[in-house]
Amino acid sequence: MAEKKQEVLLEVKNLKKYFPITKGLFGGQTEYVKAVDDISFTINKGETLGLVGESGCGKSTTGRTLIRLYEVTGGEVIFEGAEIGHMTESELKPYRKKIQMIFQDPYASLNSRMTVADIIGEPLDIHGLASGEARQKRIFELLHTVGLSKDHASRYPHEFSGGQRQRIGIARALAVNPDFIICDEPISALDVSIQAQVVNMLEDLQNEYGLTYLFIAHDLSMVKHISDRIGVMYLGKLVEIADCNTLYEKPMHPYTQALLSAIPIPDPDITKNAERIILEGDVPSPLNPPSGCRFRTRCRYAMDRCAAEEPILQNIGEGHQVACHLMDEK
C-alpha cells in the first residue's frame, strides 16, 4: 500500500458548495447553507479514501459535487490533470465514463419501470459503447461480475432484495469501465450479513479492475475496514485526514477522538469498560455555524483562540493532517 508509487488521480482544491436559501416573500434576502466549505484532499490511483462524519457534515454533498451532480460553488476538482469542476456538460462527457457513483438507497436509485438489462445497458447506450449482441453480452458479463445470473436480466427491480439491488447498482456503475467510483453509503440500507457480501465484492472488484474508491459512510468500523486513508468531516470542514491505522490509533482532533470513542465495539469486555468521550449537545446548524473552529461549541479543549481564528489543515507528519489549534500548543 504505502510502498506503491503514488500517482494522484483526483485532487480537490478548496472545494465549496453552498446552497442558497431565500428568505422573505420576494426572495429578497439570501442566506447560504455552507454544506461544503473549503476542503482540499487528494486521492491516489488504486486507493480507497474513506469519508466519515455525522449527518449534515457534508460528506455526501462532497461526493455529489465531485461527480457534478451539484454545481461547484468554488474551488477546483482536478481529475487526471484536467479541471472538471467548471467544465460544460459536453466537455465533461468523456469524464462521465471515468467517474461513476453507487448510491445509498438501492430502492430509490433504480428506475422501477426499467428491466435490469436496460438499467445496466443505459450507460452503454449513452456512451455508445456497445449495441445489439455485444450489448447483450456485456450486460450478462456485468451481471456475472456482481454475482447475479443471466436470468435476472429481464426482471424488474422490485423482484430483488436490497442486497441484490445494490449489486445491480454496482453493475451499472461498472458498465462503462470507470477508473473512479464514488460509493455514497452503499451498504447503510442493507442487513448486517448482506453488508459483508457487498463490501467483499467491492474489494474484489477493486483488485481486479484497479479501481479507485471514495467511500462515504457513517459506519466507522466498515470505513476502517475498506479504506486506506480516511478523512473526517464536521460541519462542512475536513478536520482530520490520515491513513487508516494512524487515524484509529492516534486520532489528533478532539472530534475524531470523540467519534471513535462513541462507537460501541462488539465485545462485551472491551466495550463495557471503555472510556467514552460523550459530546454534549448536537451539531450546530450549518446555516449559522460557530465562528472560528466549528467544533468549538462541543469541544472539551476549546480556548479563546478557537472562537477567534479558524484552524487550517496542517501536516503533522506522514500525510497526517489535522485542523486544530491544539497542534500549535504542543
Place this chain on the structure above:
Amino acid sequence: MSRRILELKDVKTSFYTHLGEVQAVRGVSFTLDKGEALGIVGESGSGKSVTSMSIMKLVQYPGKVKEGQILFKGEDLINKNKKEMMKIRGDEIAMIFQDPMTSLNPVYTIGDQIMEATIKHQGLSKAEAREKAIEMLKLVGIPSPEVRVDNYPHEFSGGMRQRAMIAIALSCQPDLLIADEPTTALDVTIQAQILELMKDIKEKLDTAIILITHDLGVVADVCSRIIVMYGGLIMEEGTAEEIFYTPKHPYTMGLLKSIPRLDLAEKQRLVPIPGTPPDLLKPPVGCPFASRCPYAMNICLEKMPEYTTSPTGHRAACWLEHPEAPKVEVETGVKRGAK
C-alpha cells in the same frame, strides 16, 4: 417477591395478508427480571420487532398473536381487553420507537405529550404534570427544560426528540421499557449519549429493559443477556459473554464474523453469510438457517432442532448440539479481550 417481571411462552404472531399467512414470530419464549437489560438482535424480518409489538399488544390488522402466553407480573396480557391494556401501556410498560421524527405528534408540544401520560395514569393535576414534565426533560438531559417544555417536536433535533421520547416513556416510571432500535436513526455521538442515558436509568430506577437492535456493538455495551433471532425463532440465548465469546449457533458465529472490528489493527477479510433470509410466507420446515449454514446436515432441512440448554441458561437451537451429531470443527466467537 420474585423479580420476574415478564415471561413469554411459545408466542406465535402471524400476519394474514392476501398472499397468505406470514408467520413473523413462530414460537418465542423467554423471561425477564427487574433491572435486567435484555438484548434482542436479528436482521430485518427476523421477528424481533413483531415480538415487542406482541408484548405491547400493538400488532395491527391483519396481524394477530395467534398462540402463546405473555405473562406480565404473572398476568396474561393476551386476555386483557383494550381498556385494560391502555392502563398498562405507558404506565407499567413503555416503549421507545426507532424513528423519533414520526413517533411524536407534531401538533402538540413536547410538554403536552409527556403530561398526557402522567395525567392519565397518575392522576396528576395539570400544574403538577407540568412540573413532572420539566423534571423528566431534565433527567434525560435536555438543556433549559423550563423553556423546552413548550417547544413543538420540529423545534427539537433528532437526538433531542429521542430524549423526549425516553422522557415520555419514563414519566410514569414503568417496570418494563421496550426500546425498538432506539439509536438506529441517530449519529454515533448522539447514540453514545442515549445509550449512557439508558444504562443510567436501569441503575437508578431498576427498570427492566428490552433493547431491540441489529447492532451487535450496542447490545454488547448495554445488555447483560442477549437473544439472537432468525426467521421468527430464537436461535440462541445467553449472557453477553456467552454469545460473544462462546457462541453455539452457526448463525451467531456468522453474524460475529461478518462485522468488521474497529479495534483490531490488521485487516481481516469479512466472512459474509451467503444467501438471503427465509421467506416467512412459506417458512422452511427445518431450521430456518439451514440453507445458509456451512454446517447444515440432512436433518437440519427436515426438522427444527430442540433447544439444548447449559446449566447457566445458555441455550441454542441447533442439531450440532445434539449428542449424536458428528463433531465438527466449529469456529468460535470473538477472541476474549482481543486487542
